[in-house]
Amino acid sequence: MNATKYASEKYLRYLLPGSLFNSKRTKQILNANPIDDVTRKDAKDIQITVYDYNVGELKEYEFKSIEPTFPFKNNQQNTWINIDGIKKSDIEIIAQHYAIHPLIVEDILSVNQRPKMDEVDEQLYCLLNMLYFNVKDSTVEQEQVSIILGKDYVITFQEDPQRDVFNPIREKLRQSHSKLRQRGADYMCYSLLDLIVDNYFFVMEGLSEKIEQLEDEIIRNSNKRSLAKINQLRKELIVLKRNIAPVRDLIGGIVRSESELLEEGTATYFKDVHDHITQAYDLSENYRDVMLTMQDLYINNVNLKMNEVMKVMAIVTCLLAPATVIGGVFGMNFDVIPTAHNEWGFYMAVGLMLLIIVGMLIMFKRRGWF
Amino acid sequence: MNATKYASEKYLRYLLPGSLFNSKRTKQILNANPIDDVTRKDAKDIQITVYDYNVGELKEYEFKSIEPTFPFKNNQQNTWINIDGIKKSDIEIIAQHYAIHPLIVEDILSVNQRPKMDEVDEQLYCLLNMLYFNVKDSTVEQEQVSIILGKDYVITFQEDPQRDVFNPIREKLRQSHSKLRQRGADYMCYSLLDLIVDNYFFVMEGLSEKIEQLEDEIIRNSNKRSLAKINQLRKELIVLKRNIAPVRDLIGGIVRSESELLEEGTATYFKDVHDHITQAYDLSENYRDVMLTMQDLYINNVNLKMNEVMKVMAIVTCLLAPATVIGGVFGMNFDVIPTAHNEWGFYMAVGLMLLIIVGMLIMFKRRGWF
Amino acid sequence: MNATKYASEKYLRYLLPGSLFNSKRTKQILNANPIDDVTRKDAKDIQITVYDYNVGELKEYEFKSIEPTFPFKNNQQNTWINIDGIKKSDIEIIAQHYAIHPLIVEDILSVNQRPKMDEVDEQLYCLLNMLYFNVKDSTVEQEQVSIILGKDYVITFQEDPQRDVFNPIREKLRQSHSKLRQRGADYMCYSLLDLIVDNYFFVMEGLSEKIEQLEDEIIRNSNKRSLAKINQLRKELIVLKRNIAPVRDLIGGIVRSESELLEEGTATYFKDVHDHITQAYDLSENYRDVMLTMQDLYINNVNLKMNEVMKVMAIVTCLLAPATVIGGVFGMNFDVIPTAHNEWGFYMAVGLMLLIIVGMLIMFKRRGWF
């Protein structure tokens, strides 16, 4: 039994390559437990960059520890503190100095948290995920980003020190005529959110590339992996939508909030991000529709192929069965078989067979079977 | 292997013609990235037409550059400036003169933007798409149109200088007794929106023509292309709905807005456009329903044909199998075969065969297989 | 090829009678363009009836032209002017006298308009469709009705002079003790809406009759037309829902409106119509559910029949195949065939065949194939 099972498994693995049906990915997607604080491992080292700026000047600093960031709190300048890599002890130190609410500290340290926005104690807190599209695995990867907007300062926390997506912001900061320099910390917060949301479109671009390829593949040859790939992309769409929908609420919340941290002129900008995230949401709905259309197409192709196979089989069977019977009839070992001794008997029998075949062919043609 | 694959592909291409399964169209539909500002290419040349009017007189101008449009800003007359073809530098020049917010400039220059409405700095901004139905490809094409309503002036931006859909407006302008001449810039804005929304119905008319043709085709002969065509139309419906739903919100927003740019009497007109776009939305839902009904019909037809093929095959197999066995039995080379030497043996055997066939026919008839 | 295609078409037409798959009906349903004002043809002649009434007396007039209706505008009596047949010129004349807004005139003249309600310039305007069920074609037919409620007068516009559905109202008017006589024009407006909504239930009654017949047919014999009929009814349900849903909004709008045209006591009556239309809406949802249930039933029946055919075929094939082989084995022309010269050889071979058949029968029985 065991050997058979093994063989069958091997066969099925060939039929549906395991790498496509990544059940571990399923678990990753489903097992989003935000409270299990054991899962968060401290980053090995953290990188802190501080940008202290006003219209006139910009000072850049790079630190390896938390303490040097303390003086920027009340220095009358706009300050952006970016912390790359999350270490529980350090977060707690900075939280104490900048008076960050314990619940927000918990959120910063959490894993797999749902995007959310909170306004506590004169600070506006946003938690959301930066998304990346891993072209090789066709997966949507996420990195949790926390943004705290206070009076004159913005603090950001990123999980992965390896990749830092805020470079465009840095470049704009270095240009003294840029809006970023001319406006306050709330505009910095807008810029960060805008960058993250804009990135969602690049992730979707990657997905749409894959969808196009897959559709092309299905059209050319609906093979056994097609549904596997459809299912895989459907799962990644779950990750995508899970991020977009709450971010829409988050930014909608900022737009509606009447926080004193937001200057009047910045509201228009946040409304603009809201338009973008709404479009992203609509688009993700379209992805789902196209996916379903594609699944219908795949199933139809498989069925059409199958139907054709069956039709050919039916036709061949029908055409030859009467001939078999006639052959059998005249092959019977009776003493007296009519026309058996007739010189043209054989030809008459074969002729009868051909006649039936031709007759059936005409009939099938009429019925539109070809 | 390669040759086989090639043959198979060729075969499948015959089965499902590639032009129907346009995966590039899928990418176009899905890849709506509004932020990738590289995609917008400057138009080669732009055409500017200006209509300066009041109840008494209408002056028409045609310019090739932006600057001559400047004097119309505060000239106490109603002015409609229509800019055909989008050139970044020109847009920025006019934006500066007419005090258009930078975010709106960004929107005008954007590509694939979701229809939206904004009210900034005493200007009402609408971005939406003019839709065309390409009868040849059965695709819904879109051209982005931006409308800015200011105090006494309306500025419109169109992408494609080749086709200009605002001709009916021009003709009405030339009639001094028309409402357009008698009322202010807000009525001009209404007229433009009304024209665009009314055009949606013509696009739907084109689509319904195609749907009717397709349904007719499926009824007459559900062939292999039918589902492909259904899928193709489903994708175009996505484009349609993606435009209609946000335009409904957009116009609803204008109706609810209490902008000072809108005179009281014009509200009724905007409410009327809102009724139209709502009907368009309802209708697009109906299209989807009819599409699903058609898909059910197609699948059912395919299955009915298949079932019939199988039934004929089953009947032929069942009818002739016993005869084959009897033929085999009496064809065995035993020395002693009962009735083998009987003069009527052959006829008895053949008679038995016919008897079984007739018996089965009667039974099948009873079971309603015919 | 052509002849074949023709034959195939003929065959399919037999399979799925064209009258059932009325693709023209599809176009009618989908192509609801309310702005194409060319489609409205002027009625040949119009019939105008005027009812001038108060509690004490009722005066009935019948006119062929518009002008005689002018004096009723401010005569301190309740007046109902019913115009049967729509002629553009006449509508414009009466609109001028009764100060009807140009947009409402446009709506009265429109075709395939979505039911709507508007309150402009001290007039309350309702546009909705009277529905009829055409038993012969199983189609839901609609006739556009416009109702204008002004101070002390109601004007109604009907498309088709042939059929007039307001007779019950006329009869009630003639009874001096009826509520209609005792109350104002707003109650007349309520009575008209109530009559139209009540008529929807009769249309549904007609549909439910057809659904019951169809279900009965599917149960008795799921033939090839059943799905066609289901699809046809699904399309009519689209027409039904398209009328009911906006009428619900329309009446809800009247209930919520605080128009001075509506007396306080009449609100309860409008709320009652709202309850009726809500029930109609719920009911139409149920129709859809029953329709889906019926479709599942149909498909299941078709599959069960097919499965049975396949099972019989499988059984017959399996039972007789071994016999064929045995016959073949002993029919081989070898010199030495065991038991060939044995007197009982033939019987042993045939016995073996029967043994296998019986054995298989028992096995199949065990597996529950019968």
Next chain:
Amino acid sequence: MNATKYASEKYLRYLLPGSLFNSKRTKQILNANPIDDVTRKDAKDIQITVYDYNVGELKEYEFKSIEPTFPFKNNQQNTWINIDGIKKSDIEIIAQHYAIHPLIVEDILSVNQRPKMDEVDEQLYCLLNMLYFNVKDSTVEQEQVSIILGKDYVITFQEDPQRDVFNPIREKLRQSHSKLRQRGADYMCYSLLDLIVDNYFFVMEGLSEKIEQLEDEIIRNSNKRSLAKINQLRKELIVLKRNIAPVRDLIGGIVRSESELLEEGTATYFKDVHDHITQAYDLSENYRDVMLTMQDLYINNVNLKMNEVMKVMAIVTCLLAPATVIGGVFGMNFDVIPTAHNEWGFYMAVGLMLLIIVGMLIMFKRRGWF
């Protein structure tokens, strides 16, 4: 043809017993016309019970006519008048005395009305259906109940004098320490609604019993009736949901209403009924989900059985076809057949047959077909 059709019908009736596919039940469910007042037949006789009570004493009366109920209107005591059996003339008499609005009278006399709640002229009117589960037919039966709450009195109207579901209320009334006696008429109204809503759970209990039985049946043996039964229960679920959803709105309306008829302390009780009906609504959603799960299960079982039949047939066909060919080859009547005169020829041929069969068996096993 006719005889055949008859036979086929008979056959199908056997396949799908007519009693299961009760198309008349479908019509009953769909044909809910609340305005057709001809359908309401006057009850033969009506039974009136009056309970006149305060904390201290309870007086019970039983009448056969309406008039004796008149004095209870303003007698400073709480009064519950229960009218079993609906007779148009009597309703109108009591309506006049108790100042019931004509529209409410119409509702009381209506048939198949949607549950609704109204507050007119210092009276709160509720119309809803008492549900019963008919275990024999597995149908959900309904009886229309009208409740009028006035100042110090409650009047209830029931359709069917045979079954009276308010007995638990009567028993509580007879206990002087019960809340019913200590509180006012609004609490009586609450008690009646609570009793009716609680009864919905018993109906669901009956349904769940049937669902469990059906699931059990499908697991044990998915026979031809299973889908019929699923469809039947789906239809009853329509009846259930049609009653629960509007009753939720009805009670929600009472909770939100700020009627002076409701004392402050009673609000908590109505909120409690609202919680119950919400749970009933949720539960009815779950029923639908379980139903769909069951349908999937049924279809899967049918397919699994079918697939197995096909697999066995395929295997038998494949195994024996080569043997048939070999038999045929050596059965040909050529003069020269290799090994024909060889002593072991026959055995070699048969051996070859067996070899092929064994080889195929091994191959099939490998592919996991067993």
Next chain:
Amino acid sequence: MNATKYASEKYLRYLLPGSLFNSKRTKQILNANPIDDVTRKDAKDIQITVYDYNVGELKEYEFKSIEPTFPFKNNQQNTWINIDGIKKSDIEIIAQHYAIHPLIVEDILSVNQRPKMDEVDEQLYCLLNMLYFNVKDSTVEQEQVSIILGKDYVITFQEDPQRDVFNPIREKLRQSHSKLRQRGADYMCYSLLDLIVDNYFFVMEGLSEKIEQLEDEIIRNSNKRSLAKINQLRKELIVLKRNIAPVRDLIGGIVRSESELLEEGTATYFKDVHDHITQAYDLSENYRDVMLTMQDLYINNVNLKMNEVMKVMAIVTCLLAPATVIGGVFGMNFDVIPTAHNEWGFYMAVGLMLLIIVGMLIMFKRRGWF
């Protein structure tokens, strides 16, 4: 017949093991009657633990009866009374002392109640279910928990004295520096709700583990139990969602309520629980999606296997049928058979057979059947 049925049942039981299709579980899930107060059996013995605390000190008590809990009502300390095991008489005693509303008492005693929240008489009442995941049966088990928050005290009621999930709370209580000790009774209420909601994630973790296993199994070998297992998990998801959705409303209700029992600073904490339960809700939606994806995958795998079986059968049939006919033709017993006496006749016939087979193989290859 009976024996057959028995065999068939036995067969089906083997096909679809009964333990998987637990129809009793279905009944448990569906039959959630909250009003049937007979179902609640009194617990044999109850365990009462009382924690009387402020920042400075904590006193723990353990009682077996209700009366000793009375003095804690107004003792100016925060008190948590936890009652494990529900006995009707005891609940009524404590309700009287602590002035709990009779309706809340009814809810505490109810079974299968929908999670709800009420604010009556200066008490905030929450009823919800603690969920456990039974790994062995893959079922979601629930235990009803009632929480009453009063001025300075919290009373909790649990059904099952065996398992007590509040241990983490106890441990935090014992630490004098914990927030629990520093804050009031409202924070205790928050902590309890937070603990329960956090537990939902552990239940989901268990479910996701099962889903991953199942997906793995379906990928490796889509056997007959897979759909059964999918259906089973779908049912457990019903239980999960039935608990999460109303708890979200419940906590949302607390967040929105402006109860005086909640201190201002605690609102942020309740908002945090609300975020968690919202994420749990989103996640449960994702579970459903993944489940549907898995079902599609399963069905596709079953179909692919089936299609392959059919294809092999079709190919074998087609390849060998012509050979059978040729064998039959030359096996006919005519006197004159062409080439019969030819020395190479046999080889020519066999060669023809092989030729046809090879020709067909090439044709099938071209059509992509391999």
